[in-house]
Amino acid sequence: MKRNITIGILAHVDAGKTTLSEALLYTSGAIRKLGRVDHKDAFLDSYELERSRGITIFSKQAMFQHGDTTFTLLDTPGHADFSPEMERTLQILDMAVLIISAADGITSQLRLLWKLLDHYKVPTILFVNKMDQPGADRKAVLDEVKEKFGNCCVSFMPDSGLASGSNKSMSLDLQEELAVCDDDLLAAFLEGKEITSADIKNLINSRKCFPVLFGSVLKLDGVKELLDILDEYAMVHTDISSAKCAPKANSNLAASSASIPFAARVYKINRDATGNRLTHIKILSGSIKVRDVIRGEKIDQIRLYSGDKFEALPEATAGMVVAISGLSTTRAGEGLGSLEGQAQAEVIQPILSCSLILPEEVDAISFYKKIKVLEEEEPMLLLSIHETTGEIMVQVMGDVQKEILHHLILTRFGIEVGFGPGQIVYKETIAGPVEGVGHFEPLRHYAEVHLLLEPTEPGSGISFDNKCSTDELNLNWQRLILTHLQEKKHVGVLTGSEITDMRITLLTGRAHEKHTEGGDFRQATYRAVRQGLMEAQSVLLEPVFDFRIEVPQENVGRVLSDIQKMNGTVGLPELENGKSIVTGTVPAACIYDYAQELKSFTKGEGVISTSLSGYMPCHNTQEVLEEKNYYPELDTANPASSVFCSHGAGTIVPWDQVRSHMHLDTGWTAEGGVGARTDLVDNIDMEALRKLQAKSTKKTTDERSFEEIERDLRFTENELKDIFEKTYGTIKPRYVETEEDRRRYAAQDAQRAREAAIAAGLLDPDEGAPEVSLSAKKQNSKKEQRLAERQKEYLLVDGYNVIYASDELKALAAQDLKAARDSLVDILINFQGYRKENVILVFDAYRVRGGTEHMEDHAGLTVIYTKEAETADQYIEKAAHEIGKKYRVTVATSDAIEQVIVMSGGAIRLSARDFWEEIKRTSAMIREHL
Secondary structure (H helix, E strand, O other): OOEEEEEEEEEOOOOOHHHHHHHHHHHOOOOOOOOOOOOOOOOOOOOHHHHHHOOOOOOEEEEEEEOOEEEEEEEOOOOHHHHHHHHHHHOOOOEEEEEEEOOOOOOHHHHHHHHHHHHOOOOEEEEEEOOOOOOOOHHHHHHHHHHHHOOOEEEOOOOOOHHHOOOOOOOHHHHHHHHOOOHHHHHHHHOOOOOOHHHHHHHHHOOOOEEEEEOEHHHOEOHHHHHHHHHHHOOOOOOOHHHHOOOOOOEEOOHHHOOOOOEEEEEEEEEOOOOOEEEEEEEEEOEEEOOOEEOOEEOOEEEEEEOOEEEEEOEEEOOOEEEEEOOOOOOOOOEEEOOOOOOOOOOOOOOEEEEEEOOOOOOHHHHHHHHOHHHHHOHHHOOEEOOOOOOEEEEEOOHHHHHHHHHHHHHHHOOOOEEOOOEEOOEEEEOOOEEEEEEEOOOOOOEEEEEEEEEOOOOOOEEEEEOOOOOOOOHHHHHHHHHHHHOOOOEOOOOOOEEOOEEEEEEEEEEOOOOOOHHHHHHHHHHHHHHHHHHOOEEEEEEEEEEEEEEOHHHHHHHHHHHHHOOOEEOOOEEEOOEEEEEEEEEHHHHOOHHHHHHHHOOOOOEEEEEEEEEEEOOOHHHHHHHHOOOHHHOOOOOOOEEEEEOOEEEEEOOOOHHHHOOOOOOOEOOOEOOOOOOHHHOOOHHHHHHHHHHHOOOOOOOOOHHHHHHHHHHHHHHHHHHHHHHHOOOOOOOOOOHHHHHHHHHHHHHHHHHHHHHOOOOOOOOOOOOOOHHHHHHHHHHHHHHHHHOOEEEEEEHHHHHHHOHHHHHHHHHOHHHHHHHHHHHHHHHHHHOOOEEEEEEOOOOOOOOOOEEEEEOOEEEEEOOOOOOHHHHHHHHHHHHOOOOEEEEEOOOHHHHHHHHHOOOEEEOHHHHHHHHHHHHHHHHHHO
16 A cells, blocks of 8 residues: 655764665665765755755755655754754654764764654654764664663664564564563563564554664665665554544635545745745645635645655645645644644744844845745744844854854845844743733724733643633634734743743634724734733743763762852762763753863863753843843833724723723633632622621611611621622722822811811811912812712612512512502602712513613613613623723612622622612601702
8 A cells, every 4th residue: 555654864963864865765766876965965955055064954855665655755954053943844754763873872962852752752763873883882872772762772683574574583582672662562472472563563653662773874784674664664643633623714625625624734934946935734634736725825836845856746645745835824833724723832942042233234124024034934033123223133043053044144135144142032921810901993993802811831832722702702803813812922021022831812802893804903912912911920931951961070069069050950960981970950041151161170071961941930030131121111012002992083091001991891800710700609608698688787777877877888898898808809999099089088088077076176167277269279170070070979779679678669569560660760760869879770671582771761860671681680780890990889789699799890789678778768858858
């Protein structure tokens, strides 16, 4: 059966990686001449700088046949500076060949490659090269491999018969060594079952066994055996559970492949000699054809590359690695088709950032726009420009990559650039969850977005989720918001560094039927992320290295002391081959230049190897903040404010005030999370609540004075507040007290104290009255008008609760409910006329089929009838939240849970029975006044 198998060649630099690729192509008959790196005629090293330096810089693709199998060979860079390019190929491999130089043994780069292969779960064959060199010892190398990589690394001897599928020539010792790799297989072997080729195939592809081959690639020794092993045991790996679902809406693929959804992974972006943008993909399932549409863009061409040459195909099927043209928005690591939106985060990341030094005649902004295309080809570059200084920053892995980047810019753009000193790349995250809100509403535009930002595990990167209901926001707008979240590298507010280790969840949003455009949600989304970061407690992260230091035993004390000074952690030293091995972790900023110092005091015997462990909280945050001197509110490219429409024009509202202007409320709180306002009944102390209600209503108005009622209500309110705050934390009132409010309250308190002193005979009524000039009165008249507007008080009344709290109205309702409603309306008209509150009377109409919310005005009294399926409690909660943003609100209801909910929004609660008693007392006062 014909198969398409993708294999990758990985190794440390100069281990013979490209030479092995040449040997595989030559042995299989794909090329007629065996090229060599040192002769600068290797088939796959076609880039000028690759041939001159003798290293692989960009991953290459070649095709060859062996038996019934078509192999796609990917030759990857070996130098550590180009590790991200190599890592991206691991995501699409069916099997990897890891080359070990017999002379060098297991190096730090090989240990890193081994970790990456384990991370991506790639079946691996180990090929020990350069066995023809003097001193190469097969047993010594195999022992080292088993020690470093585990006992599941099994030597596959050329005469073992393993590649032939026969087990007759396999020794019992070898069968036992293979059986030990799996418990079930070992049990069967001990019962007399022989190891078969199928067993070996399962062991290798489940990463329970790693074949080890020996040879010399330059002499083609062991190459044929490697080909046979690959042909016999390699399997197609398509671990794409999501590919079983239907294709995404934005992938309009050919109907012929509808039964098997198309799924692919992007592993590289580059451009051909004519500047055409190419997206290199591995097809995991289904197929694609020329003129198929992906993400709204049509595929112009499908290319099957082998070296620099390619064959144009009308269609590509599962297992093939092809380059397609016509797509402009793809990025390396992304999924296409049914894998859309499933990008894989890379393990290897650059930790150095440096500035590009441009010639004086080159404009930084226009040049930045040109070289931005390089970021598509190497996403780890992360190019950025400082809007004020015009300085272009680029992230690099090391000096070799700087040299390659310099050459690339010179040949492609004709500009000679230099590089400034390297700086450590920091990142940021948050310490706890926070809701970020963003609003964008200039004239004839509208979008509002609410996001939940939560910290995740270290090293998890950025992930996205969606909890927005389609009842609140159409699915197409939701997808657009998620696209905007993923299309940009969002930066933090401490140093302007990229954020990481965070999950961003879409909670809700709102669009306008006429005025919303796609760009509106981009603005609202960016602002919501930024506003949430401004409110959150941010944490600065720095890169941390895992290190391994080999030194003579007499130098161990110095090394341990140095690591401690560098704020590192270290384990117990171990002895190996007469040297001490020290391992641990240390901040990258502290150990960056330590290699030279180590060689100096060990007289050249000390060796250090490092690999990026991840990002951890910074050990000197304050120093870094002072050095960066970043002011988030001055970063105009990343605004945290929102734009609202006021008097026909867009008005900017600062990030710390924007929440009170929002048109939506998710009900999220730091203590209760999303929906905390709706699930209070699950956590509140209802028994204590009932006792408090009984306490507040144990006396009637006839038995208590108004001062007693007011005092008991205040005490009850405070106790209820204590219960709520013990459960959910401090209540933040919707009504924000300003400096003017505080001065007004102080004046009122002083006036009350003066009146009390006069009543007690301690102060003459004619004394102590301050003189107020006419000019001062005029000066404060506008302020008093504003205060008067702010001092408005609203009273929200649950109509049916009050009716059934009154014996008279309850009896009337038993005969005629409409008459009871009309009677309550008449009573409240008088009540409102005497009191200063603006009364809003709410009646349930949730059982009225097809009923819509409507309002009636009765002599200045506002009467609301709710819509179908909406109770008075729901309407009051919503209205209390909106009105409470500007005014004082009191709610009269008998619903205990509703009382707690409105109190959490800063409103004052009043039971329906107490409110009815207050109505009766007010009616008596009206009669006395008349």
